Amino acid sequence: MTLTPVITEHWDAPDLYTIEGYRRFGGYRALESALKQDPDAIITTIKDSGLRGRGGAGFPTGLKWSFVPQNDGKQHYLVVNADESEPGACKDIPIMMANPHALVEGVIISSFAIRANHAFIYIRGEVPNALRKVANAVAEARRAGYLGTNVLGSGFDIDIVVHAGAGAYICGEETALLDSLEGFRGQPRLKPPFPAVAGLYASPTVINNVETICNIPYIIDRGLDWFRQFGTEKSPGFKVWAVSGHVNNPGIFEAPLGITMRQLLEYAGGVRGGGNVKFWLPGGSSVPLLTAEHLDLPLTYEEMAAAGTMLGTGTPMIFDDTVSVVKAVTRWLEFYKHESCGKCTPCREGTYWITGMLETFEHGHGRESDLELLVSACNQIAGRSFCALGDAAATPYPAALKYFRDEFVAATHTPVDDTFDPVASYIHAGAAAR
Amino acid sequence: MTISDQTLERMRELASRYPQPRSALLPMLHLVQSVDGEVTTDGINACAEVLGISPAEVTGVSTFYTMYKRKPVGEHHIGVCVNTLCGLLGGDAVYDALSERLGVGHNEPTADGKFSLERIECQAACTHAPVMTVDWEFIDDVTPAAAVDVVDRLERGEQVLSTRGPAIRTFQATEHTLAFPDDGLAGEGTSVDDKMLAGLRYAKEHNMSAPAHGQEA
């Protein structure tokens, strides 16, 4: 399967981030055609496109939009989730830095479709360079008459606020994001009611990922047949894959859904030093890891589910033989422990407890009987937590144990840094010189 | 430091951007850090006054988010990503080198107030691992030696460019951008680098492209 740059097609044009650059390649053409359509027709188009959310869960976008009650006399809101903080996920921030107008155009069309007059782009605070690029694009779009009142004479009013977060992974969870955007601690809300009915300020709200929204102008501009030729029946379209880890040429690769990890690896120059893939994760630390035996599976929502994992954010992390899986998993659990919002007991206490126990293994004095105890602890968190962060925290360990039990057993007597020299996993030779 | 009338005015401006003013609290706290260098009691009181909520509520929000500091931060705040991917690919060594060079640990400022150091989580830049940040601007694909060199140059007052963004300014300047993102710097520096172009270049070299509209299979 070949690479198919769409969202990334013109990233080598130095002025793509400006409105002139974006328009030179057909930018805002989709908006002009969208504003001449009935909003419901756009929702139908997106439904028929089969586009699925790129934020991790893969929920059908058009279906989500159709849940917004129409003609209810209430304000509707569109909120773009640009919190990208999932370990391994690194595609939305590059999209915003390189092609911010695709996001802005997508926001305007999507808002028109769901009849929202206010849209918010919630960008994690730690990435000012994405924030300023998007803010600049919004200001340019406003000057060009694409934002504000009566956009292009259509009678549609829309404004976008670019909003910075302040460092909290949980704010990527959509209801926590809403609380954060309302000026509160970012803690998840009970669902139902779902945001489509009672979201921001208790009004109907659609929350979509950056990459999801960036698909919209291309679908509107080029049509359903064009879009559905990419990918599979259940996973149509293309994907901005971000390949990281022990590969020769890590980076951004855009290709249809259904490409395999082996093909992506080839485009990324293969494993460094001609080495082997030890384990890899299709999309973030919250999806179960896979091994070299899974490299030929199509990267689609359905095939990843069948393999016992998830496509997640579609940002594969590759680890070679130099990496201790015990150490990798422990580090991820330290992350979840740090990011647990504290609202519910299984996650708050469980992440603390599991992390502590994993650290005993990392230091070489885990107890073999604890291997099963850890599995049962994960089972107590998964499905019993208030939000999906708890489920995510319960994910890395069982998958790692399934494929690498011997390594955990070895960590009952030998510190992992003795078995796996940390320096060997560094990508820069001599990085440990100091 | 106390919050000036001008800052109060800017806070009201932020509050007016949202259908409900309280939505501006996060940007307002960034603004407080841009003028005071940390979340001060005066800053908390000012936010509370502008939004008509209690200082305790503002405090409760500010303590939830790691970017809000209740201790002084250096003129330059340095982050090193030690999440799994960066950490194991060399970020751990980068952190150790910087900690040794600066003589400080996690979330501590140097005695001269010039720098502070933080172990940070994934920065959505794993393709560019190991990643460090200075005042939250990216310094990508860094080695311990390169990281120490950044500190050396900043200490000498030399200009340091972010690898994907403008020249490094200060922690407080970045905090201002977080409150008012349209900072006029969108055109500064490079933002699209080799790693972001890896796939596009490969595609061009190998004559790969997405089928154009009207050429559906």
Ligand SMILES: Cc1cc2nc3c(=O)[nH]c(=O)nc-3n(C[C@H](O)[C@H](O)[C@H](O)COP(=O)(O)O)c2cc1C
């Ligand atoms: C802990 C946690 C963090 C999340 N972080 C993000 C994120 O940074 N960006 C994102 O788009 N979705 C994130 N999600 C998923 C969102 O809750 C939501 O499903 C998504 O934004 C919906 O957009 P989509 O349908 O376009 O994918 C996160 C979920 C959880 C549980």
Ligand code: SF4
């Ligand atoms: S699962 Fe964790 S992050 Fe989610 S509500 Fe419970 S404590 Fe908070």
Ligand code: FES
């Ligand atoms: S792990 Fe460091 S940027 Fe993602």
